[in-house]
Amino acid sequence: GAGVSQSPSNKVTEKGKDVELRCDPISGHTALYWYRQSLGQGLEFLIYFQGNSAPDKSGLPSDRFSAERTGGSVSTLTIQRTQQEDSAVYLCASSLSSGARGTEAFFGQGTRLTVV
Amino acid sequence: GNSVTQMEGPVTLSEEAFLTINCTYTATGYPSLFWYVQYPGEGLQLLLKATKADDKGSNKGFEATYRKETTSFHLEKGSVQVSDSAVYFCALISNTGFQKLVFGTGTRLLVSP
Numbered sequence: 608g609a610g611v612s613q614s615p616s617n618k619v620t621e622k623g624k625d626v627e628l629r630c631d632p633i634s635g636h637t638a639l640y641w642y643r644q645s646l647g648q649g650l651e652f653l654i655y656f657q658g659n660s661a662p663d664k665s666g667l668p669s670d671r672f673s674a675e676r677t678g679g680s681v682s683t684l685t686i687q688r689t690q691q692e693d694s695a696v697y698l699c700a701s702s703l704s705s706g707a708r709g710t711e712a713f714f715g716q717g718t719r720l721t722v723v
Numbered sequence: 724g725n726s727v728t729q730m731e732g733p734v735t736l737s738e739e740a741f742l743t744i745n746c747t748y749t750a751t752g753y754p755s756l757f758w759y760v761q762y763p764g765e766g767l768q769l770l771l772k773a774t775k776a777d778d779k780g781s782n783k784g785f786e787a788t789y790r791k792e793t794t795s796f797h798l799e800k801g802s803v804q805v806s807d808s809a810v811y812f813c814a815l816i817s818n819t820g821f822q823k824l825v826f827g828t829g830t831r832l833l834v835s836p
Contacts, residue, residue: 640823662823
């Protein structure tokens with residue numbers, strides 16, 4: 608596609624349920640990032656992928672959070688047993704590669720997750 | 724590790740005022756530096772970038788110069804408009820190996836007529 612696509616755009620879930628958030632990066636982009644943004648806050652890094660591997664998972668808040676990437680393309684962020692503090696906008700970004708000079712990251716519109 | 728520090732907001736200005744948003748960084752090697760902008764209700768988009776020392780990135784009247792001696796990448800605009808009201812994020816990515824994109828905490832700019 609023309610840009611980074613995230614789905615769903617909005618998700619309301621009950622506390623304790625599991626949710627899956629999907630990111631379709633720009634075709635050919637090998638690096639993929641997940642961030643989350645709570646209301647009025649900055650960007651909190653969660654995880655990044657280079658190809659299908661995740662060199663840095665340091666930002667995942669707890670073991671309820673996991674992410675995978677298959678075929679070097681689509682990525683899924685899974686949150687198990689959601690809690691109210693998980694409510695945020697989850698942003699995905701992709702770039703041609705990480706570390707290359709001047710590589711720009713393109714962001715999706717985000718998934719707004721609300722846990723009630 | 725790599726990090727970015729930017730001034731806290733909000734920054735409140737009148738239209739046509741001069742804008743500076745400070746950004747300093749800590750990184751190994753020679754990172755690439757970026758400013759991203761998030762307009763109300765919209766996603767993040769790249770505003771400008773610089774890839775080596777003394778480079779100047781510019782777009783939409785905004786400028787930032789890559790200063791290696793002071794490890795800074797301050798964002799400036801000579802005359803802000805109401806439509807510039809947004810949150811601005813400074814970011815870097817190292818060019819040594821595979822590194823994640825590191826963001827500052829963001830600075831909210833509010834421009835009044």
